[in-house]
Amino acid sequence: MTGPATARELLRAATARLADAGVDSPEVDAATLLAHVLGTERSRLFLVEAVAPSASAEYDALLTRRAAREPLQHLTGVAWFRHVELQVGPGVFVPRPETELLAGWAIEQARAVATATGEPPVVVDLCTGSGAVARSVVDEVPGARVHAVELDPDAHAWAERNLAGTDVDLRHGDMATAFDDLAGTVDVVVCNPPYIPLDAWESVAAEARDHDPHLALFSGDDGLDAIRVLEQRAALLLRPGGVVGAEHADAQGEVAPAVFVASGRWRDVRDHEDLAGRPRFLTARLAR
Numbered sequence: 001m002t003g004p005a006t007a008r009e010l011l012r013a014a015t016a017r018l019a020d021a022g023v024d025s026p027e028v029d030a031a032t033l034l035a036h037v038l039g040t041e042r043s044r045l046f047l048v049e050a051v052a053p054s055a056s057a058e059y060d061a062l063l064t065r066r067a068a069r070e071p072l073q074h075l076t077g078v079a080w081f082r083h084v085e086l087q088v089g090p091g092v093f094v095p096r097p098e099t100e101l102l103a104g105w106a107i108e109q110a111r112a113v114a115t116a117t118g119e120p121p122v123v124v125d126l127c128t129g130s131g132a133v134a135r136s137v138v139d140e141v142p143g144a145r146v147h148a149v150e151l152d153p154d155a156h157a158w159a160e161r162n163l164a165g166t167d168v169d170l171r172h173g174d175m176a177t178a179f180d181d182l183a184g185t186v187d188v189v190v191c192n193p194p195y196i197p198l199d200a201w202e203s204v205a206a207e208a209r210d211h212d213p214h215l216a217l218f219s220g221d222d223g224l225d226a227i228r229v230l231e232q233r234a235a236l237l238l239r240p241g242g243v244v245g246a247e248h249a250d251a252q253g254e255v256a257p258a259v260f261v262a263s264g265r266w267r268d269v270r271d272h273e274d275l276a277g278r279p280r281f282l283t284a285r286l287a288r
Contacts, residue, residue, distance in 0.1 A: 005056055007048035010034060014063050021067035029072050033062045036076045081132040084139055086162045088130055091154030095132040098247075098274045099192050102281045103136045105245050105272070106190040110141045113187045120145050124182065124237055126175040126191040126230065127151075131159035131168070133190055138166050147171070149178040176229045182237055189234040189244040193226035223249060227259050235265045240288040245281055253279025260284045 011030050018026035031042045037059045038048060051059070062075050071094050073079040079088045081095045082103060088094050106123060113121035120143045125134040128148035138146045147169040150156040156172045163170050171178060175191070227246060234244040244266075248256040253271050260266045266284040274280035 004050040004052060007034060007038075007045045007051055010051055010056065010059060011045070014059070017063060018067060021069070023066060023069070029066055030063070032072060033066065033075060034059055037062065079130070079132075082136045082140070084132075084135050084162075086130050086132055086135065088158060091152070092158040093129045093155065095130055098280055099132065100136075101272070101274055102190060102192060102245055102247050103133045105281070105283065106133060106188050107137055107140045109188045109243050109245075110137060110144050114141065114143065121187045122182070122185055123147070123188045123190065124179055124186050125149075126178065126189065126233065127193045127226070128159050128170070129155050129192065131162040131170070133192065134159075134168050134170070135162055135166065137190075138163075138168050145169075147179060147182065149173050149175060151175065175226075175233060178233070179237055184237070184239055186237040186239065187242050189230075189237055189242070191226075191230050191234075191245070192247040193230055194223075222255070223252065224255060224259060227252075227256050231259050231263055231265075235263070235286060238286045240286055243283060243285050245283045247281045248279070250274075250278040250280065257282045257284070 011034060014030035014034070015026045018029055023029055031045060035042045035045055037055050038045070038051070040048070065075060066072060073088045073094045074090060077087060077089060079086045079095055082100050086095065110121040110123050113119075121141065122145045123137050123141075125137070125146065125148040128134050128150045131148060134146050134148040137144055146167070148159065148163070149171045150159050151172075151174050153172065156170075159170055175193070179186075227248065230244070230246055238244065246256070257269050257271050260269045260282065265287055267287050269282065269284040271279050271282050
């Protein structure tokens with residue numbers, strides 16, 4: 001009679017299964033899911049000699065869903081972003097590691113304002129989604145006055161959970177009309193807007209295309225509709241000399257900054273690469 005499987009045996013079979021399904025990181029995902037089922041850390045899985053049949057069955061069910069390209073974070077219910085753990089699930093865009101760079105930029109800018117003025121920096125996070133960027137700013141810049149807005153009601157509910165217990169001013173609304181009461185007073189505007197062209201549907205990874213809200217993904221025929229709205233809104237919200245940062249697709253390293261250049265309202269417009277060397281986010285400073 002065969003005894004319970006070892007963690008090593010389960011991981012070997014699970015990794016092969018996820019690889020066959022086209023999952024990008026089969027080893028990491030297999031280990032993350034097993035650690036989730038067993039209530040331990042991935043680094044401690046090697047200590048597990050035998051996995052109970054009930055846990056093996058639960059693990060198998062999660063592997064089936066991951067092989068069908070359901071996002072890993074939906075299965076575990078959490079996503080790590082910089083130094084915070086976020087609750088995520090159906091109805092909210094799962095924050096990506098590359099967006100941590102944009103958040104880091106916003107944090108640096110907010111700290112610089114606090115150092116230069118001695119006053120709490122005012123930061124606005126448009127299209128906050130899960131609240132990842134807003135939560136990181138308030139976590140890493142003590143005293144910052146952070147405001148965030150999200151249009152999608154389901155995503156807004158997730159942001160409420162992730163920003164509970166903080167002083168973030170979270171609102172339900174459209175980035176195009178949000179925060180009239182802050183006009184001309186904001187130091188940093190940050191935004192991870194939708195930026196995928198409508199005709200790029202087939203090129204989007206199944207995890208995003210089939211599970212992330214389309215409101216968080218697609219933005220007009222050229223993918224720049226939200227960027228154009230952001231340019232106008234940031235110009236209204238920022239004080240003279242204030243800064244804006246926005247993520248974009250890696251194919252938009254020239255056209256997204258060009259939206260800001262063309263308006264004539266901005267200086268120091270530049271683009272930034274992610275850790276893989278791909279164009280990832282733009283920044284600009286409102287002319288005085």
